[in-house]
Amino acid sequence: LVVLDEAYYEYVTAPEYPQTVPLLHEYSQLVVMRTLSKAYGLAALRIGYGIASEALIRAVEPAREPFNTSTVAQAAAAAALDDQAFLRACVERNRAELERYYRFCDEHGLKYYPSQTNFVFIDFGIDGNEVFQYLLERGVIVRSGRALGLPTGVRVTIGTKEQNDRVFETIASMLREKQLA
Ligand SMILES: *Cc1c(COP(=O)(O)O)cnc(C)c1O
Numbered sequence: 001l002v003v004l005d006e007a008y009y010e011y012v013t014a015p016e017y018p019q020t021v022p023l024l025h026e027y028s029q030l031v032v033m034r035t036l037s038k039a040y041g042l043a044a045l046r047i048g049y050g051i052a053s054e055a056l057i058r059a060v061e062p063a064r065e066p067f068n069t070s071t072v073a074q075a076a077a078a079a080a081l082d083d084q085a086f087l088r089a090c091v092e093r094n095r096a097e098l099e100r101y102y103r104f105c106d107e108h109g110l111k112y113y114p115s116q117t118n119f120v121f122i123d124f125g126i127d128g129n130e131v132f133q134y135l136l137e138r139g140v141i142v143r144s145g146r147a148l149g150l151p152t153g154v155r156v157t158i159g160t161k162e163q164n165d166r167v168f169e170t171i172a173s174m175l176r177e178k179q180l181a
Contacts, residue, residue, distance in 0.1 A: 001056075004032045008117040010039035010091055017116070021051060028053045038118060039091055040080045045073040094118050097158045104168050108175060111153075121145065122171075123153035124180065131174070138170045 004020050020032050035048035047069055052060075080087075101120045105112040111123040124131050128145035131154045135142055145153040156167060174180070 002027065002030050004030070006032055007035045007038055009034055010087060011094060011118055012116045013095065014116055024051060024053060028055060031056065036077050036080055039087060039094070040077075041090065042073075042076060042080060045070075045076055047073040047077045049077070094158050097161060097164050100161075100164060100168075101156070101158065104171075108172065119155050119157045121148075121150065121153055121155045123150070125152050126178070126180070128152060128154050134174050134178075135167075135170055140167055140170050 006020070020030075024030055024032070031050050031052040033048065033050050036045065037043035037048065050057075098115060098118075098120060101122075102112065102114070104110075105122060111125075113121045113123075115121070123145075128151055132142055132144040135154070142157070143155040145151055145155065148155060158164065159167070
């Protein structure tokens, strides 16, 4: 069994990102997994889907946990998948805000890793836990890079414009206080 985790599929703009659904015709042991937790914004409903050959789905069905999704979640998922205009708007907003992060980092001399998702990794050149703690105490929760094997930075989830403004202000005050920029 080969499982492709495409949790960030909807956000990706890189032209080399593979389109894997056509591969299902060739590989009967392949499953493409997608979630509605990310770009569709339905994380609390705990719903996603897998695409695979009929034979593979039939084989998995007896082992599937009973009641593993709810009717409400399935109805919401079907409606969300139908509303591609809303999805496009979310993805475009995410991309525009991501680019604001790039500009913020460029303006402040911060190194970052360009992203295909709804987060960005910023390298501050100091302990990621220290950055995490500073931001946490000011109401901004990020993920320390220590847990991700990149100890000198943090991963920031792209929020709304207002949330991101607050992140920028807080990071800017940290840079001033710690005399990093
Ligand atoms: C979010 C995510 C998923 C799916 O999460 P669910 O909320 O359980 O649907 C799968 N893989 C990766 C890498 C993710 O980030």
